[in-house]
Amino acid sequence: MFTRNLRIALIEDNIAHGDKAANLEQLRRNLLNIPEDTDLVVLPELFSTGFIDNAEQALELAERNTGETMRELKSLAADRSVAIAGSFLARTAGQVYNRAFFLEPNDEETFYDKRHLFTFSGEDKIFSRGTRLAPIVRFRGFNIKLIVCYDLRFPVFCRNVNNDYDMLLVVANWPQARVSAWKQLLIARAIENECFVCGVNRCGADHHGVEYSEGSSLIVDFKGKTIAQRATSPIIAADLSPAHLEQFRTKFPAWRDADSFTIE
Secondary structure (H helix, E strand, O other), X not given: OOOXXXXXXXXXXXXXXXXXXXXXXXXXXXXXXXXXXXXXXXXXXXXXXXXXXOHHHHHHHOEOOOOHHHHHHHHHHHHHOOEEEEEEEEEEOOEEEXXXXXXXXXXXXXXXXXXXXXXXXXXXXXXXXXXXXXXXXXXXXXEEEEEEXXXXXXXXXHOOOOOXXXXXXXXXXXXXXXXXXXXXXXXXXXXXXXOEEEEEEOOEEOOOOOEEOOOOOEEEOOOOOEEEEOOOOOEEEEEEOHHHHHHHHHHOOHHHHOOOOOOO
């Protein structure tokens, strides 16, 4: 039974290339400015390093789930009683993954390795492909599906079956050159899945000079309406009402007519 709104804060900021210490310090500063009683903080894809396109450097920077970056995030989550989500450079058995995380303040953790690697930029040359489906996390009355960047382009992979999830969380490094597609895909996923969609993107420019649009992170409701995006602060916040979502799904139950399918 839904009992309260979920207060979410997306942090859209530049990422210092390969500099974990600088990016973690930036996160600490930003956390000082999130709204009071925030439940969930969401960071961009590869928030602590940015995209590393050198295999040797990626392996050197990659960490285990028990490494320094995750320990620091867990400490911040516990101290502020918030969940923190994003993705980081991860290493398992000598393989490097673009690994999404959802860390809860009670020390519960969920991980997901990006399944759709962006071959256009050579991501498949650096990272190993995830083999599991995107997870759904139950947190403070919301079911939350967690995907990474390029996953957004694949609607079957994102499909909400029988209202299994209430929010699609997308962490990304989506460049300015394709930002129109990013925004439209976020809205499309919200409409077709009758759910909230929260897409957090980085901004600034990477080490190759590729630019990322300030203000491209969006919080979209189940009708496809943008309810929050960046103004002056890198923090984009909104209160999401599960009661309003449930009312809409009852009034307009398009989900009942969806096709059944399986993903291998």
